[in-house]
Amino acid sequence: MVSQCPYSSLCLPATDLPRIVVIGAGFAGINLIKKLHNSPVQLVLLDKNNFHQFQPLLYQVAIAGLEPDSIVTPIRKLFQGYRNLIYRLAEVNRVDPDSRRVFTDIGWVQYDYLVIATGSVTNYFGLEDVARNSVGLKDIRDALDIRSWVLQNLEAAAITCDQNEKEALTNFVIVGGGPAGVELAGALSEFRRYLLRKDYPEIAEEWMKVYLVEATDRLLGTMPEAASDHAFRTLSQLEVEIRLNTTVQGYTGSEVLLADNQTLLAKTLIWTAGVKGAAPEGLAPESGTKGRRLKVDPFNQVEGCRHVFTIGDIAAMTDEEWPQGHPMVAQVAIQQGKLLAENLLHLIRHGTFKTAFHYRDKGSMATIGKRNAVAKIGGSVWKGKLAWVLWSTVHLFSITGFKNKLMVGINWIIRYLNYEKANRLIIREFKPQQTKVEQT
Amino acid sequence: MVSQCPYSSLCLPATDLPRIVVIGAGFAGINLIKKLHNSPVQLVLLDKNNFHQFQPLLYQVAIAGLEPDSIVTPIRKLFQGYRNLIYRLAEVNRVDPDSRRVFTDIGWVQYDYLVIATGSVTNYFGLEDVARNSVGLKDIRDALDIRSWVLQNLEAAAITCDQNEKEALTNFVIVGGGPAGVELAGALSEFRRYLLRKDYPEIAEEWMKVYLVEATDRLLGTMPEAASDHAFRTLSQLEVEIRLNTTVQGYTGSEVLLADNQTLLAKTLIWTAGVKGAAPEGLAPESGTKGRRLKVDPFNQVEGCRHVFTIGDIAAMTDEEWPQGHPMVAQVAIQQGKLLAENLLHLIRHGTFKTAFHYRDKGSMATIGKRNAVAKIGGSVWKGKLAWVLWSTVHLFSITGFKNKLMVGINWIIRYLNYEKANRLIIREFKPQQTKVEQT
Known part of the structure; x- marks a missing residue:
């Protein structure tokens, strides 16, 4: 038995090495840790889940036939053999920069350096009834809830x-025309087109409707207009009812209230219209920015908090090119995680940071139904099948672990050959009223 | 829109065909329905789940790295194109043979012929504290609960x-030395041997203990003694602590009380020591037998209930060879389902049954850890690797659906090549106190 560390109640082994506490095993956190493998630091990783999730494919777990196990990887498996890493399944309650402590549901730990990589959560913008009656798409449980909810409502409709x-019961409203909303709408309308008749002879195809509601005047607002137009046309062909320039004001659980006093009857509402930083309690309020992100300098250090860093969605780093901060996407998180690892080592060894962060935008992409996607790579826009092949390749290579790659790849090949989506299982019964009402 | 049937509140289409209501989509129910495809009857299938589950592999979902989706098949998918079948997601509350009605949580339906194929549930033999604090292994949710529970307790132990x-926290007690208990104990001790050190450097291998508690004097009591001996030896080599001739008297949630006043400290107790028929309410008590099965004649008709049939685990059919009724295994369910389909058609057409049921015992088998199994085929007992190959082949061919076969097959090949079990995910948090206390 190693001697217990006096600077923690989490059964950490005592060490003379500087301790870096990392909160969150998303893209940002795991890339930071990989870079610090075998470095002379003690890494303590805290996450409320025991797995890393590959968020870009959540919508496929929800609708399009991927197993949840295929897009999540156990953290302990991911970091097998990392002798300088200690993982704890813990929910962080509060951070105290004065005593350099992190308080969790299972105890506290003192840090030399703290990296907050807690990502973002669904933002309902204060619409409490929407928060209560709808479901977001930020977590593997959300995806399983959507899967169950859609199927339960179809069973009830029958x-x-x-x-x-x-x-x-047969109207499905998706709010938010970003990649998540577009991908979900495409997958759901393909479910209608290719599976509904076979699975639910009781429900005529024209009964089931998929609505996509977007507040601005175009879909995929962060991509070029050519991509938006292609997404609009493709989804229209799939008979998605797209409502642009339309905001949602409320949701009773069976009626969606739109801004123009119109209503939509719908027992299913999926909210992908916004995210906000999931900042832990305890950081000085002036650190906060719009969307509850924490303002950081070019080395990801939180303003006014020495040795406290944030990376990924939660970090608001502004410069001339990004006056509102970087987009809350995987690429930023990965690049910030890797760079911060280098900067931390440099700081520990030489007392200074090495390199300021500069985002290299590798492009963005979204699938729209089957065999169709849009991608922005550098200045050019790709559309259709080629973009879909690109999307598939990039995502397959990004998934963690050989077995997961294999399972997802096989699923996609089977799905490419026929339109069958096999995973229509209600294992977790979904009850909308269980959704937590947001605190802000 | 078809006209609604006046003999049901479940939105069934009106028909002149005789209506067969089937409760339960286990092995018995689905084999009956497959045989009645395109027959001139209206089939109404009721199940509280929207999927069929392949129970023999539940233990692999719990411990050994299979995805839940791979061993369950959506009912609507299974019976795509069955024009004479109507499926309803419904929990049956009560059967009324007088009015020939089945009452469910979503409405009622009148039958001409009723087939009860509700299977069995875990039998705690009145031990309420065990029921409250332990988990069984009869359902995919049980399997996911066990998975979460084991991992949560290891995280807490760390x-x-x-x-x-x-x-x-590191003692795992499995009660019941039948195939389920033996397979679970084998899988759990292999987890300890090949994964614990890699995943949980905080927990020394000698800390984690797997106990297998069996009330009789041998494991696999339904198989020949040579099989029992082989199972005992193999599990002992895997360092499973086997306690024969030992009954469990109670369980506080952290202490197991054994019959000889001994106790075992353990925060995990998995109960595979018994099942009982899951008979719906409303059948005359005299129909009941030991283990809550319903007594049937050689044509599976419930004694004293005309046109009410039971098949599978729930049916108690006794003869000279099987004075206690048939074993509650898949083979009996499958054979009874198929035969009853023929007998029902004969009854409808000619007013009489065709063939009395006679069980053809095709053998039984159980895996014991990796690459090792026992099988009884006819009079002979197979042991070791050859039995394991046989076990794998038989089970792979029995799983419903091409994609599931493929996914399970690939998982097994990966697992054969290394000992990695990838699915160590806590997606459903398990709380033992949520387990329902049994009614009887």
């Missing part, structure tokens, strides 16, 4: 004779 | 400094 009820 | 607490 046995109701009340026309209003049936309409509400 | 941070406790209290030696008693640590012992309780």
Whole structure:
């Protein structure tokens, strides 16, 4: 038994090495840790889940037939053999920069350097009834909830004779025309086109409707207009009812209230219209910015908090090119994680940071239904099948672990050959009222 | 829109065909339905889940790295194109043979012929504290609960400094030395041997203990003694602590009380020591037998209930060869399902049954850890690697659906090549106190 560390209640081994506490095993956190493998530091990773999730494919778990196990990787497996890493399954309650302590549901730990990589959560912008009655798409549990919810409502639609009820049960409203909303809408309308008749002879195809509601005047607002137009046309062909320039004001659980006093009957509402930083309590309020991100300098150090860093979605780093901060996407998180690892080592060895962060935008992409996607690479926009092949390749190579790559790859090949989506299972029964009401 | 059937509130289409209501989509129910495809009957299938589960591999979902999706098949997918079948996601509350009605949580339906194929549930033999604090292995949710529970307790063990607490968290007690208990004990001790050190450097291998508690004097009591001996030896080599002739009297949630006043500290107890028929309410009590099965004649008709049939685990059919009824295994369910389909058609067409049921015992088998199994085929007992190859082949061919076969097959090949079990994910947090206390 190693002697217990007096600077923690988490059963950490005592050490003379500087301790870096990392909160969150998303893209930012795991890339930082990989870079610090075998470095002379003690790494303590805290995450409320025991797995890393590959968020870009959550929508496929929700609708399009991927197993949840295929897109998540156990943290302990990911870092097998990392002798300088200690992982703890813990939910962080509070950070105290004065005593350099992190307080969790299982105890506290003192840090020399703290890296907050807690990512973002769904932002309902204060719409409490929406938060209560809808589900977001930020977590593997959200994806499984959506899967169950859609199927439960179709089962209920099969046995109701009340026309209003049936309409509400077969209308699916997706709010937010970003990549998540577009991909979900595409997958759901393909479910309707290729599976509904086979699986639910009780429900005519024209009954089921997929709505995509977007507040601005175009889909995929962060991509060039050519990409937006292609997404609009493709989804229209798939009979998605797209409502641009439309905001959602409320949701009763069966009726969506739109800004222009119109309503939509729908018992399913999926909210992908916004995210906000998931900052832990305890950091000085002036560190906060719009969207609850924490303002950092070019080395990802939180303003006014020495040796406290944030990376990924939660970090708001502004410069001339990005006056609102970087986009909250995987690429930023990965690049910041890797660079901060180098900067931390340099700081420990030489007392200074090495390199300021500069985001290299490698492009962005989104699938729209099957065999169709849009991608922005550098200045050019790719559309259609070629973009879809690119999307598939990039995502397959990005998934953690050989077995997961293999499983996802095989699933995609089977799906490419036919339109069958096999994973129509209600294992976790979904009850919308269980969704937590947001605190802000 | 078809006209609604006046003999049901479940939105069934009206028909002149005789209606067969089937409760349960286990091995018995689905084999009956497959045989009745395109027959001139209206089939109504009720199940509280929207999927069929392949129970023999539940233990691999719990411990050994199979995805839940790979061993369950959506019912609507299974019966795509069955024009004479209507499926309803419904939990049956009560059966009323007088009015020939089945009452469910979503409405009622009147039958001409009723087939009860509800299988069995875990039998705690009245031990309420065990029921409350342990988990069985009869359902995919049980398997996911066990997976989460084992991992949660190992995470908790990694941070406790209290030696008693640590012992309780790293002791895993499996009650019941039948195939389920033996397979689970084997998988769990292989987890210890090949993964614990890699994943949990905080927990020494000698700390984690797997106990297998069996009330009789041997494991695999339904198989020949040579098989029992082989199982005992193999599990002993895997360092499973086997306690024969030992019954469990109670369980506080952290202490297992054994019959001889001995106790075992353990925060995990998995109960595979018994099952009982899951009979719906409403059948006359005299129909019941030991283990809550319903007594049937050689045509699976419930005694005293005309046109009510039970098949599979729930059916107690006794004859000279099987004075206690048939074993509650998949083979009996499959054979009874198929035969009853023929007998029902004959009854409808000619007013009489065709063939009395006679069980053809094709043998039984169980895996014991990796690359090792026992099998009884006819009079002979197979042991070791050859039995394991046989076990794997038989089970792979029995799993429903091409994609599931492929996914399970690939998982097994990966697992054969290394000992990695990838699915160590806590997605459903498990809380033992949530386990329902049994009604009887």
